[in-house]
Amino acid sequence: MAGPASTSQLLSSSARAHASRVAVEGPQGTVTFARLADRVARLAAGLRDLGLSPGDRVLDLQPNQNSSIELDLATSWAGLVRVHLNYRLHERDWARIAEDAGATALVYDARFADRAEFLRDAMPHVSIGDGPGVSYEKLAEGPAMPAETRDLVSLNYTSGTTGNPKGVRREHANRLASAAAMAADVCPGLSTEDVYLHAGPITHTSGLFVLPFLAAGARQLVLPAFDTGDVLEAVRERGATHTALVPTMIARLLADPALDAPLGLKMLAYAGAPMPPAHIRDAFERITPNLVQYYGLVEAIPPITVLSPADHREALTSRPELLASAGRAATGVELAIVGEDGGSLGMGEIGEVLVRGDAVMRGYWSGAADARPVRDGWLHTGDLGRVEADGHLYLVDRKGDMIITGGYNVYPREVEEALAGAEGVEQVAVVGLADPEWGQRIVAFYTGTAAESEVDAHARRELASYKKPKEYRRLDAFPLNSTGKIDKKSLRAS
Template sequence: MTIGLLARRAAARFGDRPAVIGPDGGRSFTELVDRADRLARALLALGLRPGERVMELLPNGCALVESDLALALAGLVRVPLNPRLGPREWERMADDCGAGALIYDGRYTEETEALRSGLGAARTVVLGEGPGQPWTRLHDTAPAGPLRLGHADDLAGLAYSSGTTGHPKGARRTHRNRIASALAMTHEVLGGPPARDSVYLHAGPAIHTSGLFVLPFLMAGALQVMLDHADAEQILHAIDEYQVTHIALVPTMVDRLAHAATAPPSSLRMLAYAGSPMPVEHIRRASERLTPRLVQYYGLVEAMPPLTVLDEDDHARGLAGRPELLASAGRICPAVDLRVAGEDGRPVPEGETGEVLVSGDPVTTGYFNAADRDDLGKSFIDGYLRTGDVGRLGPGGRLWLTDRRNDMIITGGYNVYPREVEEAITCLPGIASAAVVGLPDERWGQRITAVYSCLPDHEIEPSQLLTHCRDRLPSHKCPKSAHRVTDLPLNVTGKIHRREIARRLMNAERW
C-alpha cells in the first residue's frame, strides 16, 4: 500500500462526497484526488524525478492536502516547512535535504526569496500571487499519462527537528511509516474507522499532530475542515458551525479552549491531545467544559504516533479516583514493540526507570544524510530507536514517562527530572502552566528554578509556590527560586520552550 493508492481508492469509493473544506474553498473526494493527480504529473513535467525532495510552505487549506497527495502520487519526497521557523531555518533544511523544488503560498514571497533564488523559477510553484510557476496553470496544463505509485518502503517525506547542535535533522518517513501510523490512529485513538457523518477539525497546523488524522479520515470518507491560525473563540465557532465530531490539539490550546467555552459542544465525540500530559485539574476542566471523551497519545518525530494511548475509559477512571492513570502515557499500541531499557539496551524490570526504546512500522528508518552527521542525538540499538525519553512500565503494559534525558537537572549530585517538579507545581490551584529549568550554580552545579503563570483571577506569589513544593517534594527536588510571568514561551509545536526560558533567565530578560 502507498499513499497514492490509498487516495485513489478513497476517490473511487466516496466520489462526490465532500472531503475537505478550508479557507480556499471545498473539494469532493473525486475533485481532491483528480487535482492531486494533475499536480503530480505537472511537477514531474517540470523535470523533477521520483525521490527528489520538494519543500512545501502552505497554510492549512485544501491546497495543503492536494500537495501532500500529489507529492506522494509523483513519488516525490515531501519536506513540509513550518511557517513559524522562518527563512534561516528553512534554508538550513534546504541545504541538508538538497531540495529540488519549492511549493509555497504567495503570502510568503518575501520570506522565501533566498530559497527561490537557489532553485530558480522553473522549480518554484506558487499558490496565489508571487514568482514561480502558477499553481493553477500547472493544474490546467498537466500532461496526460500514468503515474508510478511506487512501493511501501519508498521515501515519502522528511520530518525535520533540531539535532543536538541545533542543526536541523530530517527523519525519514516512508509510505509504510505513514500508513502504519494512520491505521494505528484509526484503531487505537479513534476507536475504529470514523462514521461517514464524522467531521474532523484541523485547528492546529496540519503539518504537525493534526495532520496525523488526514489519512484516517480520507480512508473513512469523512469530512475534514481546515482552519488557519485560529484562536480559541474561532475554534469553538467552527465546532458549532460544522458540527465537528473530532479534534486534536496541544495541551496549552485545550486549556485555552476550556476557558473560552460557555457550554460543552454537543457534537464532539473525541478531543485528543498530544505533545505532553496535562495536569489533572486541566483534564478535569476540559472534561467538564468541553467533552469527557478525551484521548491522549504519545509519539515522536522519529516514531510516528500513536506509540501509546490513554483512552476515554482511562480518563474517566482517572477522574473518578485513580489520578495516577492520568499521569501515564497509556497502554502500548499493538503496532509497536516498546521497551524500557538500561544503558546497555536490555529491558529493566517493571516499575524501574530507563530509556524508552521502540521499533515497528511507524519508526523511521533513520535520518537523511546520516552518514555525514555526528550531531543527530538519537540512535538505534539492536533495531530499536533510542527515543531519549525516560520512563517506566507498569501493570497492563502502561507507560509512565518521567522526562527527557536532555532536560535532566543535576543538582548537588542528584538527578532531577523537571516533569516531576512541574507536576507538583501544577497541583497548586490557580496555576495555569509551569516549567522548571536548571541554571548554572557554583554551589549546586545547577539550581532548580521554576517559572509559572496563573489562571485569570488568581494571584499566587513565588513564596506560596515554593512553600507548596517543600510540602510535596524532597528537598533536593524543590525549586530554589520561582518567577511569575504572564505567559510561558512555546516552541513551534506548541510545547513549553525550556531552553528559551533558561536563556531569558540567564540573561535577566524581562518577559
C-alpha cells in the same frame, strides 16, 4: 486500514468509494473525494513537468489550507519527497533545512513571497496565490499522471531542541502504520458521517489524522489558524466530531466565555506536552468526556502509546495516578525499557524508552548524527520512563533534561506535575541552571496569578526538599518553539 501499500493507493480507493462526498472544506473552498484525487494527479504531473525526477525533494512553505493536504498527497503521487518548512521559523532555519535536504523545488504561499525570495532564486518555484513563479492552480488543472510510488515520501525535520534540526526519513509504510493505529486506537469506529477539524497545524499533530479520515470517507474541515471562536463554530454549526489540540490550545478554549455547554465531540485528542490534571478534569466536564492522549516522536510517528477515553474516566473517578501515564502501546507497537548498559529492566524500573514497529523511522537524512539511533529495529527515544504491570507507560523526562543538583537526580517532569497542582498556577516548566554550589539549581517558570511564595509553599508540601525549586520566575507567557511546545532552551538562556 489494511490493504493500501501507499498513500496514493489509499487516496484512489477512497475516491472510488466516496466520489461525490466532500473530502476537504477550508479556506480555498470545498472539494469532493473524486475532485481531490483528480487535482492530486494533475498537481503531481505538473511538478514532474518542472523537471523533477522521482526522489527529488520539494520544499513546502504554506500555512493551514486545503493545499496543505493536496500537496502532501501530490508529492507522494509523483514519487517526490515533501520537505515542509514551518513558516514560523527564521529564514536561516529554512536555508539550513533546504541545504541539508538538497531541495530542488519550492512550492510556497504568495504571502511568504518576500521572505522566500532567496529560496525562489535558487530553484524552480510554484506559487499558491498571486506570486512569482508557476501557478499552483494551473498545475492543478493540467493533465494528470498515474501514481509513481517510491518508498520515501517525506523528510520531517525535528524541532532542534537538542541541536540543529535533523531530517527524519518517512516512508509509505511508516505513514500507513501510523494511520492504522490512529484509526484503531485514537479514533476507532470512524464513518462517513464523521468530520475532523484541523484547528492546529496540519504539518504537525493535526496532519496525523489526514489519512485515517480519508480512508473512512469522512470530511475534513481546515481552519487557517487556531481561534477559539472558530473552533466553537466548527463544532456547533459545521458538524465537527473529532479534533486534536495541544494543551495550550485546550487551555485557551476552556478560558473562552463562549464555551457555555459541553461540545459533545466524539474525540478530543491532546499531545505534545503534559497537561495539568486540573485542565484535564475541566476539559472532561466542559468540552467532552471523550479525551484521548497519545505519545510519539518525529522519529516514531504517533501514536506510540494511547491513554484512552476509558483510561481518562477511570483516572477521574478512581485512579488519579493514570493521568500521569502516556497510556498503553498502540496497535503494531512494541515498547522496552533499558538501563544504561542496554539491559532490559523490570516492571516499574526507570530507564530509556525503546520503541519498535512500522511507524519507526528508517534513519536520518544525509548522515545526520544518530542522537536517537535505531538499532536492530529499536528506536532509542532518549525519553526516560517506566512500564507498570498493567502495561501503562509513565514518562519521567527527557534523558538530557534530567537535573543533577547536589548529587541528586531530579526529573523536571515530576516537579512540574507537582507545581501544576498549586492554586493560581496555569502552566509551569522546570529547568536546571548552572550553580557554583549545587552544580545545577532547580528553577521553576510559571504563568498564572499565584505569588512566588505561594508556589514555594505548595512545593514544600508536595516535594522532597532536594526536588524543591530554589528559584521561581513568573512569566506573562511562555516562549514557544516552532511546534507550539514550551521552549526550554530559551528559558535556560534567560
